[in-house]
Amino acid sequence: MKADSYWIDTAPAFDGGASGPVPAxxxxxxxxxxYTGLAAARALAMAGAxxxxxEAGRAxxxxxxxxxxQCNNGLAQDFGSMAGAYGLDRARAFYRDFDDAVTTVETLVRDEGIDCDFSQGGKLKLAAKPEHVAKLEASAELLRREVDADVTFLDAAETRREVASDTFHGALLFRRSASMHVGRFGAGLAAAAARRGAQVFENAFVSRLEPLGGGRYRVTSTRGVVDAERVLIATGASEKGPFGWFRRRIVPIGSFIVATEPLPGDMRRRILPGARTCTTxxxxxxxxxxxxxxxxxxGGRARFALPGPRDDAKSGIVLRRAMVGMFPELAQTRIDYCxxxxxDMSADRLPHAxxxxxxxxxxxxxxxxxxxxxxxxxAMAAAMLGTRSDVVWDQGRWPAITGHYGKPWFLPAVGAWYRIKDALS
Ligand SMILES: Cc1cc2nc3c(=O)[nH]c(=O)nc-3n(C[C@H](O)[C@H](O)[C@H](O)COP(=O)(O)OP(=O)(O)OC[C@H]3O[C@@H](n4cnc5c(N)ncnc54)[C@H](O)[C@@H]3O)c2cc1C
Structure with missing residues (x-):
């Protein structure tokens, strides 16, 4: 078994990185x-900037x-709860932006000719408990009425035809969701940004930001110092660098994945005949x-720990157990990657810009x-160019998470609370 991302291991390496020191x-x-930084860089370069x-490591x-x-449409949260918290119009705008995001990826893949198996096969949100079925059915009705006529509720028998497992009791089908080989997409996106004229410096860790006034900054990195008219922070769940304000708003949470060996015969088509993406x-x-x-x-949030050789392996064991519980016929299947x-989790589990x-x-x-x-x-590239001011995830105020100063000391408690809620709901 390789302790490495299947996607990175099976993608061509990006070899268009800039050489020498950064420009002044x-x-x-x-x-x-x-993806955030590379997509922004590509768009900025295409506009002539x-x-x-x-990038601190590799692109x-x-x-x-x-x-x-999983390149899914639909919100992670229940649409009704979102409408309650933000109002129907805003919830609709959030939902539709995820539809648009799938289209953005599809368009970019096509325009740049990226060979990444992009396929719009749909997503299943699977009811893990009988008690969840009524909620999914109500959710389908609300979504169809308010924002997405393509969503369908599947009963237990229909779900069984989609996923060859006795674990699930119903599902929602979101037809616009897609899947792709994310390693090949990432390498293709980096190459596209470079081809469009962006200089992509790898192994360039940013350690200092000095304001020069008017939104200009002097940026110090291990590859040199550069004065910028505009700066975009696209550092995800970064735990290092001068981003304290962001670290008080973002909780870094480990998520883990295993990839099996190629399944023999027609097993793949038997267990997920529609080749859809699935969440529970x-x-x-x-x-x-x-x-x-x-x-x-x-994959799954197998343990409330951050990735590392020991925790990845332990998580792999937890995930394998869950996978075999769902698909007993995979009991003898080898795990090739873990x-x-x-x-980068926010308190409201929504993007912020x-x-x-x-x-x-x-x-x-x-x-x-x-x-x-x-x-x-x-979208943020357009905001930086001054051609856009209506980014839906720019909600103005973004309060810090109380008691969070960068180290997520409270994660074990949150994990325990989620487990209790899962047991009770
Ligand atoms: C295990 C896992 C499974 C996931 N599955 C899905 C899924 O199926 N579907 C889905 O929609 N989303 C999924 N996600 C989320 C998705 O991968 C991310 O939301 C997305 O990749 C974020 O891209 P990004 O560019 O913002 O962040 P990243 O890809 O994390 O990039 C941030 C970059 O900033 C760099 N950086 C940080 N600090 C510095 C510094 N000081 N100087 C210079 N560079 C720095 C880092 O090296 C990094 O390369 C998953 C995430 C994980 C971890």
Missing amino acids: RADAVVIGGG RVVVL AHAASGRNGG TRLIGNFFRTTPDDRLIF WGGVV GRHEGLFFATGFSGHGTQMSVHLGA
Whole structure:
């Protein structure tokens, strides 16, 4: 078994990184070379800006190279609760922006000719308990009436035809959701940004930001110092660097994935015949999908720990147990890959974008950023260029999480609380 992301291991390496020191000046500096930063850099370069991307490690190797490859539409939260909290119009705007985000990825893949198996096969949200069925059915009715006529409720028998498991009691089908090979997408996006004229500096850790007035900043990195007219913070769940304000608003949470060996015969088509992406209704739930080379990619918040060799392996054991519980015929199936990544969780589990002390930012994707980070990165590029001021995730005020100063000391308690809620709901 490889302790590595299946996606990164099976994607071509991005070899278009800039060489030499960073230039002394740039129109825009993008800090972070994940999907958010790369999509922003591409859009800025296409508009004619001189763009520098400063990435501490390798481009698209953090969350962007380690996720579940689910490019889903629909909100993670219940639409009715969102409408209650934010009003119907805003909830609709949030929902529709996820639809648009899937379209943004689809368009980008096509325009840049990225070979990443992008396929709009739909998503199933699976009822993990009989008690969850009525809620899903009501949710389907509300969604169809208010925002998405494409959503369908599936009863237990219909769900069984979609997922060959006795674990689920019903499902919602979201037809616009997609899947893709996120490693090939990341490498393709980085190459596209570079081809469009952005200078992508890898191994360029940013350690200092000095305001120069009017939104201009001097940015110090391990590859040199650059003065920027505009700066975008696209650092995800970064635990290092001068981003204290963001760290008080983002909780880094570990999420883990295993990839099986290629399943023999027609097993892949038997267990998930529609090749749809799948999530479950539990708070500490699972997400899974298959790949064109016949593997099952199976993930979840297996442990409330941050990734690392020991915790990845332990999480792999928990995930394998859950996978076999769902699909007993996989009891003898080998696990080929096991890896973890860090999710940038916000308190309301929604993305946040805007401007703080002149710095533009887009973060807090809360485990639903494969599509939204690409979309919001491009939207923030337009905001930086002054051509857009209506980004729906720019909610103005973004309060810090009380008691959170960067180290998520409260995670074990949150994990325990979620487990209790899962047991009771
Ligand atoms: C295990 C896992 C599974 C997931 N599954 C899904 C899924 O199936 N569907 C979905 O929609 N979303 C999923 N997500 C979420 C999705 O991957 C992210 O929302 C998305 O990739 C965020 O992109 P990003 O560019 O904002 O952040 P990242 O990809 O994390 O990029 C941030 C970059 O900033 C760099 N950086 C940080 N600090 C500095 C510094 N000081 N100087 C320079 N650079 C710095 C980092 O090195 C990193 O490369 C998952 C996430 C994880 C971890």
